[in-house]
Amino acid sequence: xxxxxxxxxxxxxxxxxxxxxxxxxxxxxxxxxxxxxxxxxxxxxxxxxxxxxxxxxxxxxxxxxxxxxxxxxxxxxxxxxxxxxxxxxxxxxxxxxxxxxxxxxxxxxxxxxxxxxxxxxxxxxxxxxxxxxxxxxxxxxxxxxxxxxxxxxxxxxxxxxxxxxxxxxxxxxxxxxxxxxxxxxxxxxxxxxxxxxxxxxxxxxxxxxxxxxxxxxxxxxxxxxxxxxxxxxxxxxxxxxxxxxxxxxxxxxxxxxxxxxxxxxxxxxxxxxxxxxxxxxxxxxxxxxxxxxxxxxxxxxxxxxxxxxxxxxxxxxxxxxxxxxxxxxxxxxxxxxxxxxxxxxxxxxxxxxxxxxxxxxxxxxxxxxxxxxxxxxxxxxxxxxxxxxxxxxxxxxxxxxxxxxxxxxxxxxxxxx
Amino acid sequence: xxxxxxxxxxxxxxxxxxxxxxxxxxxxxxxxxxxxxxxxxxxxxxxxxxxxxxxxxxxxxxxxxxxxxxxxxxxxxxxxxxxxxxxxxxxxxxxxxxxxxxxxxxxxxxxxxxxxxxxxxxxxxxxxxxxxxxxxxxxxxxxxxxxxxxxxxxxxxxxxxxxxxxxxxxxxxxxxxxxxxxxxxxxxxxxxxxxxxxxxxxxxxxxxxxxxxxxxxxxxxxxxxxxxxxxxxxxxxxxxxxxxxxxxxxxxxxxxxxxxxxxx
Numbered sequence: 001x002x003x004x005x006x007x008x009x010x011x012x013x014x015x016x017x018x019x020x021x022x023x024x025x026x027x028x029x030x031x032x033x034x035x036x037x038x039x040x041x042x043x044x045x046x047x048x049x050x051x052x053x054x055x056x057x058x059x060x061x062x063x064x065x066x067x068x069x070x071x072x073x074x075x076x077x078x079x080x081x082x083x084x085x086x087x088x089x090x091x092x093x094x095x096x097x098x099x100x101x102x103x104x105x106x107x108x109x110x111x112x113x114x115x116x117x118x119x120x121x122x123x124x125x126x127x128x129x130x131x132x133x134x135x136x137x138x139x140x141x142x143x144x145x146x147x148x149x150x151x152x153x154x155x156x157x158x159x160x161x162x163x164x165x166x167x168x169x170x171x172x173x174x175x176x177x178x179x180x181x182x183x184x185x186x187x188x189x190x191x192x193x194x195x196x197x198x199x200x201x202x203x204x205x206x207x208x209x210x211x212x213x214x215x216x217x218x219x220x221x222x223x224x225x226x227x228x229x230x231x232x233x234x235x236x237x238x239x240x241x242x243x244x245x246x247x248x249x250x251x252x253x254x255x256x257x258x259x260x261x262x263x264x265x266x267x268x269x270x271x272x273x274x275x276x277x278x279x280x281x282x283x284x285x286x287x288x289x290x291x292x293x294x295x296x297x298x299x300x301x302x303x304x305x306x307x308x309x310x311x312x313x314x315x316x317x318x319x320x321x322x323x324x325x326x327x328x329x330x331x332x333x334x335x336x337x338x339x340x341x342x343x344x345x346x347x348x349x350x351x352x353x354x355x356x357x358x359x360x361x362x363x364x365x366x367x368x369x370x371x372x373x374x375x376x377x378x379x380x381x382x383x384x385x386x387x388x389x390x391x392x393x394x395x396x397x398x399x400x401x402x403x404x405x406x407x408x409x410x411x412x413x414x415x416x417x
Numbered sequence: 418x419x420x421x422x423x424x425x426x427x428x429x430x431x432x433x434x435x436x437x438x439x440x441x442x443x444x445x446x447x448x449x450x451x452x453x454x455x456x457x458x459x460x461x462x463x464x465x466x467x468x469x470x471x472x473x474x475x476x477x478x479x480x481x482x483x484x485x486x487x488x489x490x491x492x493x494x495x496x497x498x499x500x501x502x503x504x505x506x507x508x509x510x511x512x513x514x515x516x517x518x519x520x521x522x523x524x525x526x527x528x529x530x531x532x533x534x535x536x537x538x539x540x541x542x543x544x545x546x547x548x549x550x551x552x553x554x555x556x557x558x559x560x561x562x563x564x565x566x567x568x569x570x571x572x573x574x575x576x577x578x579x580x581x582x583x584x585x586x587x588x589x590x591x592x593x594x595x596x597x598x599x600x601x602x603x604x605x606x607x608x609x610x611x612x613x614x615x616x617x618x619x620x621x622x623x624x625x626x627x628x629x630x631x632x633x634x635x636x637x638x639x640x641x642x643x644x645x646x647x648x649x650x651x652x653x654x655x656x657x658x659x660x661x662x663x664x665x666x667x668x669x670x671x672x673x674x675x676x677x678x679x680x681x
Binding site for chain 1: 476478484485506507508509510512513527535536537539540541542547548549552553595653669671674675676677680
């Protein structure tokens, strides 16, 4: 749905406008204007651009006219210097385009609550899982991977019902419309093409997005010293397999057609958090099966420990994978790309306004690694400036290593309101 | 937050209180028995079904710079069996951040934080509680509601705060409490059993001091409307002012769950 129905636009505008006029009701209004500059020291073979500027304006409002009914609405306005934002000014509801939308509905949700039952209907973010660095059970959470190491979650159109009875929670999600993750453009640096493709004409054919719905259930239990959930998902992988068709011809005139295919998935997940006196242990595991004969089946898992010491936070873990059915298929799978790697994050609150953090992942074979350092400084009640440096290294065959030309620095300034 | 507003209490029936007192009188030293009775009376006098207020936090760092933060607070139930939800309303970048605190009579509380930027709840680990809460001088543990059964008490002596005579009571956390503090010292006013000051120690060094002032009788409960906490290791301080304070309002149990945290 490229152009949103009039009713959606009107609803969004009414809710956004309502924030300034509502009295005597529970209203939360928030948003920000964020500008960022990304600089790449190295040139990529398929992308000579070394500087990208980006602008994002986000405005969200939450209105609760009664205790049992709530509405949420939010919109994004974007601009980008590297053609990552669509030119059209249509209000986009579905967020399924290759490019980010100039003007998009970030969320539009009605929430009805009756006793322990809560039902959310509309465009929303649905997050599952408990781990931080990689979250294999987070199946309803497609992401924008135009920058692979700095991705943002995309909202989905869904009906979400949950029941909380004591320490037990049962949640069911049904989404009628598939939302894929946004993948890097072939002509940009985060799509790394093999050297053999040099000189060939590469064409990406429009993806055939699955038409079916997706659904999932998750049961969670909070015990004294353990919190865990079991989940089941039946739908499609929001990360694509790549069907590659090489048309005959001389190497310099060969044509390669690439099509993104989103295979059917059925997954079984487990996640847990176990806080203890000295360490908190968190983990997730998912078994991914598929009715598609050409895609992998595998178990992806992560175990991490956390330790807070004063203003320091240490998180360290391991991401593993066991492939139960392998096919020679080209995939874009950052989650699996993190497997067989040690991952970690350390952050330090210098004071109330300043934070320093380090994050990294190292392949167990040593074939690839990335590290990110970030310094963030809030000024006054509204401004925050963030300086980040990302270093990526390794062999071209490694998921991290293939991006070894994409080390970069980023400066971001945000005004929150 | 009840520990901050002098709610050190436990709901016990009159018969239960009498029986406990008799046993304690036989089994414990006189000073400790008296100290525990004082704390029990503090809790009894501040026993409520619920509490809600809007808090203004003014954080002053070591260089004298002031940052304001605001939150709304709701608590359902009492002391060791209460549930509280705290939601930031200001500054803009933390608007919507929420904390659920589930207190237990026999052990440290369970806490979850909701961060709207990533739309996820996160369990706060036990050892996280010594961390400053969002740049304020309150630690996560300071946000817990303390219960009389989580500590052993000693009557240290008597003192005066702002001219008001007080009992000075030492409180040492029991093993299950899992506290960052080695011990605390409380000043409790003799005239109304309100807590006037708390000093928290790590080993022998005092780390945080909380002063309770602007004492008002709200719906029959003596409550400090202003709490000043000083982090003596950093030299920073935070003032919490309670507005729109109300006790015993009707609150729903379903609003105090992890699921409810995401209802912004």
